Amino acid sequence: MARTTGSDGGKTEAAVREAAVSLIARLGYEAMSMRQLAAEVGVQAAALYRYFPTKEDLLFTLMREHMEGLLKAWEAARPASADPVTRLAAYVENHIAFHIERRHATHVSNMELRSLSHERLTQILKMRTAYEKELRTILRDGAEAGVFQVDDTGLTAMALIQMMTGVIVWFRPGERLSVAEVTASYLSMTMRLVGATISHGTARPFGRRRGALIEA
């Protein structure tokens, strides 16, 4: 046989991407065979090579577009305000929302880096570093303004990002907690972690609304 009735390159390519993200997230890149992927799409393995020249090209494309999406999402969500607390809140909310929405793709982008060539790895890491730098800048600005208490900006940024991204490991939509509840919890944990104070002069620390503590 050959070309099938109703076949459409655009649709097939989209189906390949979708199936690949899901399969790689579940089995791992090395463990997923091109034949398995093709079967999931409903096509023969050879057909995949019309859209991606090699298996690694497929992986790289998925990762690059994921990272580009993350940077684009943050650009769109980044607030105009200069207030570090507002900016940090926006960063956390965007990060949680984006990663919950794209659990599988995040898994792929975080776990399969070692399957990329050196050059492509560098390219992905550059995007990741740019994204992390946004958080470091917020933390530094907040520390300099005195609204955050942070020992080490770089360390804190890494700790926060790993804490937030970790949500994809245990969170399943539709279970005990809603996305809004999870986001609210991570937001208040973040604010407490960085020792944030509400910046409108009330000097009230986050997450202590039910406590009654006086600083010595």
Added chain:
Amino acid sequence: MARTTGSDGGKTEAAVREAAVSLIARLGYEAMSMRQLAAEVGVQAAALYRYFPTKEDLLFTLMREHMEGLLKAWEAARPASADPVTRLAAYVENHIAFHIERRHATHVSNMELRSLSHERLTQILKMRTAYEKELRTILRDGAEAGVFQVDDTGLTAMALIQMMTGVIVWFRPGERLSVAEVTASYLSMTMRLVGATISHGTARPFGRRRGALIEA
């Protein structure tokens, strides 16, 4: 050829374990071939099968012993005190120290779970859950005693563990920060995150020693 002079089963098995942890951490379980592992040990691939009946048996052994080591380490480090702050501090310090010391093995145990059979996966997850439950208990006790401010015990435990374990991703011994500095930072971040107060009646929140804030 056959048996080589000076060959010793005990030493070879230890060398296989060590090389396997390092290779799997670097390349991934699926990507590491038995021939590659054998070459690293300085032996032919067939020799590996004297010590581990299959590749998956090797992986499982490494993971099980890693998890057993983690549980043992915590049992040894667990303080007698009932004070939640003391217990949480001990948990954090033990977790950071253990994971920095065994970066490669942790990588393997966290990333290669999907290569285990269902039964063995369950076995590993059971150990992991037991370890995490220790943290949840500390958080719950602290929340009930009023020394921690925690929205959701389970969520907070997961967030903390992911934050702490994430240290292995970016931390390299001998670079900018010492192990002691990193541990101290994670400890203070943790205490702020859970809204801990020093438990000897001074009611002073952690990490705010330089601030001057009054709770409304």
Added chain:
DNA sequence: GAATTAATTGAACGTTCGTTTTATTAATTT
């Protein structure tokens, strides 16, 4: 020192892998 056990090699097995090539048919253009 002979017999036994421990440790390893080298070769091979069948399977699966990513990928290429060629042929074939559907859809589109002329």
Added chain:
DNA sequence: AAATTAATAAAACGAACGTTCAATTAATTC
């Protein structure tokens, strides 16, 4: 309706995979 282009199938390629087996030698036991 003929010509061209797009999309696929079917078959095959060599290489690498995990694993097994028989042979061989070192170390140990008797």
